Amino acid sequence: MSKIKVAxxxxxxxxxxxxxxxxxxxxxxxxGSQFDLVFSPLVDFKTYPESVDVALVEGAISSVEDEHxxxxxxxxxxxLLAMGDCAVTGNVPALRNPFxxxxxxxxxYYENASAQPQTPTTFVPAxxxxxxxxxxxxxVDMYLPGCPPSADTxxxxxxxxxxxxxxxxxxxTRFGA
Amino acid sequence: xxxxxxxxxxxxxxxxxxxxxxxxxxxxARENNINIPTLCHLDGLTDVGACRLCLVETKGSPKLNPACxxxxxxxxxxxxxxxxxxxxxxxxxxxxxxxxxHVCAVCVANGHCELQSMAQDQGLTHVRLPYMNPKxxxxxxxxxxxxxxxxxxxxxxxxxxxxxxxxxxxxDIMGRGIGSLLIADLHQPWGESSCTRCGKCVQVCPTGALxxxxxxxxxxxxxxxxxxxxxxxxxxx
Amino acid sequence: xxxxxxxxxxxxxxxxxxxFDYEVNVCMGTGCMSQHSAKLREALTKEAAASxxxxxxxxxxxxxxxxxxxxxxxxxxxTLYGSVHExxxxxxxxxxxxxxxxxxxxxxxxxxxxxxxxxLENSGHIDPEKIDEYIGRDGYxxxxxALTEMTPQAVIEQISKSGLRGRGGGGYPTxxxxxxxAKAFGAQKYVICNGDEGDPGAFMDRSVLExxxxxxxxxxxxxxxAVGASxxxxxxxxxxxxxxxxxxxxxxxxxxxxxxxxNICGTQFAFDIEIRLGAGAFVCGEETALIASIEGLRxxxxxxxxxxxxxxxxxxPTLINNVETFANIAPILRKGAEWYAGIGxxxxxxxxxxxxxxxxxxxxxxxxxMGMTLREMIFGIGGGVPDGRxxxxxxxxxxxxxxxxxxxxxxxxxxxxxxxxxxxxxxxGMIVMDxxxxxxxxxxxxxxxCMTESCGKCIPCRVGTAQMFDLLTKICxxxxxxxxxxxxIDLCDVVKNTSLCGLGMTAPNPVLSTxxxxxxxxxxxxxxxxxxxxxxxxxxxxxxxxxVTA
Numbered sequence: 001m002s003k004i005k006v007a008x009x010x011x012x013x014x015x016x017x018x019x020x021x022x023x024x025x026x027x028x029x030x031x032g033s034q035f036d037l038v039f040s041p042l043v044d045f046k047t048y049p050e051s052v053d054v055a056l057v058e059g060a061i062s063s064v065e066d067e068h069x070x071x072x073x074x075x076x077x078x079x080l081l082a083m084g085d086c087a088v089t090g091n092v093p094a095l096r097n098p099f100x101x102x103x104x105x106x107x108x109y110y111e112n113a114s115a116q117p118q119t120p121t122t123f124v125p126a127x128x129x130x131x132x133x134x135x136x137x138x139x140v141d142m143y144l145p146g147c148p149p150s151a152d153t154x155x156x157x158x159x160x161x162x163x164x165x166x167x168x169x170x171x172x173t174r175f176g177a
Numbered sequence: 178x179x180x181x182x183x184x185x186x187x188x189x190x191x192x193x194x195x196x197x198x199x200x201x202x203x204x205x206a207r208e209n210n211i212n213i214p215t216l217c218h219l220d221g222l223t224d225v226g227a228c229r230l231c232l233v234e235t236k237g238s239p240k241l242n243p244a245c246x247x248x249x250x251x252x253x254x255x256x257x258x259x260x261x262x263x264x265x266x267x268x269x270x271x272x273x274x275x276x277x278x279h280v281c282a283v284c285v286a287n288g289h290c291e292l293q294s295m296a297q298d299q300g301l302t303h304v305r306l307p308y309m310n311p312k313x314x315x316x317x318x319x320x321x322x323x324x325x326x327x328x329x330x331x332x333x334x335x336x337x338x339x340x341x342x343x344x345x346x347x348x349d350i351m352g353r354g355i356g357s358l359l360i361a362d363l364h365q366p367w368g369e370s371s372c373t374r375c376g377k378c379v380q381v382c383p384t385g386a387l388x389x390x391x392x393x394x395x396x397x398x399x400x401x402x403x404x405x406x407x408x409x410x411x412x413x414x
Numbered sequence: 415x416x417x418x419x420x421x422x423x424x425x426x427x428x429x430x431x432x433x434f435d436y437e438v439n440v441c442m443g444t445g446c447m448s449q450h451s452a453k454l455r456e457a458l459t460k461e462a463a464a465s466x467x468x469x470x471x472x473x474x475x476x477x478x479x480x481x482x483x484x485x486x487x488x489x490x491x492x493t494l495y496g497s498v499h500e501x502x503x504x505x506x507x508x509x510x511x512x513x514x515x516x517x518x519x520x521x522x523x524x525x526x527x528x529x530x531x532x533x534l535e536n537s538g539h540i541d542p543e544k545i546d547e548y549i550g551r552d553g554y555x556x557x558x559x560a561l562t563e564m565t566p567q568a569v570i571e572q573i574s575k576s577g578l579r580g581r582g583g584g585g586y587p588t589x590x591x592x593x594x595x596a597k598a599f600g601a602q603k604y605v606i607c608n609g610d611e612g613d614p615g616a617f618m619d620r621s622v623l624e625x626x627x628x629x630x631x632x633x634x635x636x637x638x639x640a641v642g643a644s645x646x647x648x649x650x651x652x653x654x655x656x657x658x659x660x661x662x663x664x665x666x667x668x669x670x671x672x673x674x675x676x677n678i679c680g681t682q683f684a685f686d687i688e689i690r691l692g693a694g695a696f697v698c699g700e701e702t703a704l705i706a707s708i709e710g711l712r713x714x715x716x717x718x719x720x721x722x723x724x725x726x727x728x729x730x731p732t733l734i735n736n737v738e739t740f741a742n743i744a745p746i747l748r749k750g751a752e753w754y755a756g757i758g759x760x761x762x763x764x765x766x767x768x769x770x771x772x773x774x775x776x777x778x779x780x781x782x783x784m785g786m787t788l789r790e791m792i793f794g795i796g797g798g799v800p801d802g803r804x805x806x807x808x809x810x811x812x813x814x815x816x817x818x819x820x821x822x823x824x825x826x827x828x829x830x831x832x833x834x835x836x837x838x839x840x841x842x843g844m845i846v847m848d849x850x851x852x853x854x855x856x857x858x859x860x861x862x863x864c865m866t867e868s869c870g871k872c873i874p875c876r877v878g879t880a881q882m883f884d885l886l887t888k889i890c891x892x893x894x895x896x897x898x899x900x901x902x903i904d905l906c907d908v909v910k911n912t913s914l915c916g917l918g919m920t921a922p923n924p925v926l927s928t929x930x931x932x933x934x935x936x937x938x939x940x941x942x943x944x945x946x947x948x949x950x951x952x953x954x955x956x957x958x959x960x961x962v963t964a
Contacts (some may be wrong), residue, residue: 225716225717225871226716226717226872226914227871227872227873227914228872228873229872229873229874229912229913229914232912241911243717246717248719264908265908265911265912268874268904268905268908269874269908272873272874272876272877272878272881273873273877275877275881276876276877276880305901306881306901306905307881307884309880309881309884331870331871331873331876333871349712350870352870353695353697353866353867353868353869353870354865354866354868354869354870354875354876354879354880355865355868355870355876355877355879355880356870357870357876
């Protein structure tokens with residue numbers, strides 16, 4: 001029997017959730033024997049596989065690229081888990097929502113530019129008007145709030161999922177945890 | 178001479194309890210270690226029945242009643258938890274999270290916030306409602322305190338403690354509906370208001386809306402339970 | 415004041431009328447005044463004086479058919495003229511005693527056929543600012559009778575027996591309410607008249623206050639006697655300046671005639687009334703918010719119980735009834751509870767005033783016996799839908815009510831019947847819609863109203879109405895999914911069952927009733943991004959992305 005295929009995805013987040021994921025330390029080895037990591041910023045795969053069993057998605061949807069990616073991921077994933085507050089609520093990336101994306105660009109590419117202040121027209125995807133949590137775009141199967149969710153939380157949730165149990169998320173973590 | 182007060186017996190979540198006739202269902206439930214969630218209620222302040230989290234079911238009545246103002250009655254049967262109530266409570270909390278810019282991760286009250294822990298208690302893992310992201314201005318004009326309307330849930334605890342306990346009535350609400358806003362005096366900067374700097378409002382604020390400038394990061398525990406003690410001291414008991 | 419003295423006044427008023435061969439009544443309600451009826455009255459008065467005819471030009475309150483204003487009623491011939499301009503005055507005066515001016519006549523047999531005027535019996539017939547004219551039409555006979563011949567208990571019994579129910583919308587039995595306040599313990603009690611009429615399209619109370627204010631004052635005085643109150647308040651919207659003026663004049667007149675003040679009618683009974691102006695908040699029509707507003711506080715409702723009957727204004731037992739309810743009191747005492755109970759249906763007695771508006775030929779105020787069908791009201795009295803369009807729905811109950819489709823038009827109007835089809839009586843607004851109305855957009859309109867009028871105290875109403883409004887906008891814009899519709903339906907349930915006061919509890923009704931009868935329109939917006947009525951600009955919304963390239 002082939003092992004279940006797990007992906008982790010990094011959208012608009014600080015990668016803190018991935019760091020916390022790595023903080024499982026030696027327990028990663030134990031869990032890792034039960035699944036194949038088929039796509040992740042932590043490993044060197046360039047394309048999202050045709051079929052993934054479980055995807056852990058970090059980060060909010062902030063740009064047209066994020067939006068495109070999340071639809072693609074949803075299409076090729078059986079069980080989608082929103083990992084961390086950015087994916088669940090919008091969190092810190094969504095702090096710009098009350099005033100929109102232009103002041104952000106102004107700050108990043110003009111006020112803080114040391115040379116040639118200009119708005120990038122290539123390579124940088126267009127920002128969405130508002131930063132939104134994943135579930136406003138696609139169906140999400142499980143929510144794991146926390147900024148970031150602790151390594152213990154990751155361990156319990158993944159162990160439960162691998163064992164076919166439904167973890168009691170609210171007892172493990174909360175917004176801002 | 179102490180006037181005789183009627184005693185009533187009633188059933189809360191299947192448990193037989195007794196109560197003085199002037200008690201509310203919330204008071205009696207708490208005496209019996211039955212937890213009914215509340216955000217606007219605070220011991221020592223008048224009840225306003227605004228947050229609707231303490232709604233309970235009464236047998237024989239189609240209407241839900243807020244436990245904080247529901248007076249006990251002989252033989253009444255109260256249910257404090259049901260799937261329906263849980264759904265309503267979760268939705269009300271979702272409404273609060275969607276209304277303003279509550280970003281727990283960067284909030285000074287993170288870990289000491291009643292809204293945050295209430296969400297966890299009620300099993301809320303995400304907010305189905307779209308975030309409204311209003312543009313609100315932080316008032317840091319006070320030398321000791323900060324008011325951040327992004328984190329305000331309009332429970333009016335500060336309004337009540339300032340008017341009823343401190344007697345200053347600096348805080349009140351202006352506007353209405355979704356445009357309601359907590360203001361000092363007649364919408365002056367807090368620092369220029371008639372604030373007595375007693376800090377009671379900061380202590381009773383359930384979230385990070387009113388905070389102490391000297392507290393940093395998430396080192397901001399609050400002690401809203403001081404009010405009954407203060408009242409006892411004032412009465413010389 | 416005794417009944418003999420009252421009779422004397424009535425006789426002298428009527429003797430005054432005898433002096434004239436003709437009386438020319440000019441409608442000076444807000445509707446007709448907005449069409450320059452004041453100038454018309456001036457012109458008529460001038461012409462009348464110059465003509466040498468024995469005629470009297472009088473200002474009156476609303477005659478009902480605002481659509482055909484300014485209205486002039488000539489008595490005793492009962493000739494009704496509509497859309498009269500001041501330049502028509504000479505011709506009109508000249509015609510007195512001659513055949514009527516045909517080109518100005520308003521032919522409204524349908525409009526008045528089937529109406530029964532109790533609340534509006536004096537509207538359009540008396541000068542609202544003259545108490546003696548009211549007395550001339552049996553005014554204050556009921557108060558004198560109550561004070562001199564009846565015990566408070568007997569008054570309450572009559573009101574209970576009449577079957578009168580609260581006309582503000584809730585339909586609570588008036589006699590029961592009075593009985594509760596009468597029994598409540600308290601040295602000081604209050605009577606409040608709720609004139610904070612705020613439903614879109616409703617103007618019944620305004621019209622009563624403008625046309626026959628003494629009737630409301632008399633009703634309040636009788637209520638005060640029955641429940642043991644000595645002080646009354648009329649809470650009326652500041653947006654009704656004419657009503658406020660006429661009420662102010664009328665209170666002064668009533669005091670002058672000894673109908674308010676101490677020792678009314680030579681008895682121990684003392685009662686006076688003050689006016690309180692509402693500052694434009696719909697929620698202040700909710701009784702506990704209204705009380706807070708009178709107390710000088712922010713107009714926010716508080717949880718009930720305790721009900722105002724037990725603990726109301728400044729904690730005292732308080733009777734609070736709507737303008738139209740009070741306007742029904744005097745005729746009930748005068749003509750008897752049995753008479754009143756003989757009108758209407760089994761559970762809804764008497765008449766009800768409705769404001770017919772929207773896509774209807776005869777816009778205006780009508781008073782009909784309960785039990786009349788909606789079809790008779792809309793297609794008989796109202797003259798049907800104009801411009802050859804097709805009737806689609808009628809909205810009753812204001813923002814708390816619902817939309818009733820064609821299939822229920824044969825429903826006999828009563829409190830229960832309207833609730834059974836997902837709407838409610840409300841205060842009497844009736845907005846007719848034709849096939850050019852989009853029902854999703856209608857629901858959105860009422861939700862916007864509730865959102866902006868929510869006081870903001872409780873969370874479900876404050877945030878729920880705003881979220882529902884956003885979802886309805888999304889549907890109208892053709893950007894919604896079925897998940898959005900499910901969320902909307904869920905929010906309706908939560909807001910309805912968890913809100914603090916009636917505003918929030920009923921705010922979802924326009925959505926629920928349009929979903930009940932017009933769900934296909936919602937689906938059309940969602941599925942095909944199309945508005946069947948062609949009202950919403952589906953799919954033409956701007957893209958959500960922001961252009962990054964400079």
